[in-house]
Amino acid sequence: MQTVIDAHNISKVYNPDTIPVHAVNNVHLHLNRGEFTALVGPSGSGKTTLLNIIGGLDAPSEGQVVINGVDISNLKPNQLIDFRLHNIGFVFQAFNLIPVLTASENVEFIMLLQKKPKAERNKRVQELLASVGLSDKLDARPNQLSGGQQQRVAVARALASRPQFILADEPTANLDSHSAATLLDIMEKMNREEDVTFLFSTHDQRVIDRARRVITLVDGRIESDSAETQIKH
Amino acid sequence: MLLKLAWRNIWRNRNRSLITMSAIASAVLLAVATVSLQQGVWGHLIKNLVSLYTGYAQVHAKGYWEEQTLENSFEIDKAVEQQVAGTAGVNAIAHRLESFALASSGDKTRGCLVVGINPSEEERLTQLSQKIQSGHMLKSDQDGALVAEGLAEKLDLKLGDTLVLLTQSFYGSTAAMKTPIRGLLHFGSPDLNNQIAYIPINRAQYWLDASGRATSLVVGLERPENLPAVARSLKNSLPKTFEALTWKEMMPEINQHIEADSAGMYIMLGVLYLLIAFGIFSTLLMMLAERQREFGMLNALGMQPWSIARVVLAETVFLTLCGSLAGLLLSYPLVWYLAEHPIQLGGDMAEIYAKFGFEAIFPATIKAKIFIDQTLVVLIVGLVLAIYPVWRVLRLNAVEAMRH
């Protein structure tokens, strides 16, 4: 089994000098290729902080994140940005898309940053938007799409860069249950068909039920991890 | 794609961009019109002034302008003449032999300036014949004088009467001459009108015992803009015994006046551009504030801050360029109109101008340089203002930006 994410002993303290907030406490996290894992916990439990650290958007106060064998804390800022571009796909809770670009341009944009040739970009944009069910919305601007459709474009874009894994921070938080279910269907399908690793946070039980592994955070600590429970049982 | 992105971002808030652009456009319009008018007016005035008498530049024996005596005259030299005439930008030259003299008739006596000229050269340079009120132009091989009206009146002389001139010759002896008046001249400038008289240069040389000599070589230009280059080349290439002076050096008061006027105008334009700068800057600030989250998202995805900054820069350039191009498109017809239909003044100004024989008209000048300069100024203002948003983008923190 190939290791994709290996996070060691991660802690994050905000405002260490004034009123310290221990957002993440001594977390160990190990993800293999192909996982479809949910990071679960109440609001304020540290899900966003942990995902940001794993995604190289924020530095931990302590600990080490190794992605595909690369310790990302050793990267210089611009190297880290490039590393994200080529290795990590992001889906945020909202405001994922560039408002002035169409759905297909939004998906193409990330491949343009990667300097992929035009033919490849065009082909992949078509494929991905078809597989998220938006073939008829190629030229729609984000404000012409529903929230669920926007999140599907964001998933397509995250896949477009062919990342090692995709981090999705509460991707369904702003969606109605039907759109949320559709998005989860698509993410599952992509996970199966494209063999992409997903790590997504949520506190929605219907979403949690779809995950193959569930990691529960409480007060910045891992309270339970279904992978370990399975092994124990 | 980055350019496409920048272009579309401008139109994201269409009204704000249009307002900013129209502010820029009106500033450019105002600036171009003001500068064109100012340069046109002064150019017109200078042209009038120099074609009256001095020419754009003059070559003398060294020291003549300081002390205008025959002792400071020079021997006409073909080589020097050819060198001056052959200088790039020079389109006419004329030798003059000038001397102050006493003019008399009956019991009346007046001081006057007698100018020995080569009639055809002088005609090319100062259109002397157009100032003739009665009579006709001098001929170089014929005795005779052209006398300014004011001078003739004071001496009670009419066309065809005889003018008597008395002065000191080149060698210091007394020199006298009698010559018939062939024509009466009108000059707007009272100075010239009350004291100038022209005779052919060969008669002047004979009269003054200064055979082959001249006091000045007047230089006419094809295009006034070439003056600095012509002056430089004359100053560098003429033998050390000569001096080359531009009208600015011969009439420093007028030049100072023009420079003071230009300075005033540039201060006004500076204030105008400052106002525009505030407008552009506030647009950039609003744009920056409302797009924090987007910039954070782009950076999180893997876009280098410098690339994001380039988009911001391109947006600033588009904004200012569209505005200034619109300003240019509007200003061209306006300036063209002001050039073709000069503003005409009445009242005191018109009187002052009339005194000098100038029409009080204010034509604008159409110069590509003015248009280009104003566009560049706005563009540079825009780029300087863009430094702040660019700096903010370069020190962007993705997580913080996305929390906005």
Ligand SMILES: Nc1ncnc2c1ncn2[C@@H]1O[C@H](COP(=O)(O)OP(=O)(O)O)[C@@H](O)[C@H]1O
């Ligand atoms: N920039 C910050 N400064 C200070 N405290 C923060 C900051 N970001 C998050 N926190 C705190 O850290 C804790 C974890 O927050 P977060 O990771 O956003 O949790 P979740 O995503 O599970 O809701 C919360 O108590 C939150 O208030």
Ligand SMILES: [Mg+2]
């Ligand atoms: Mg969160």
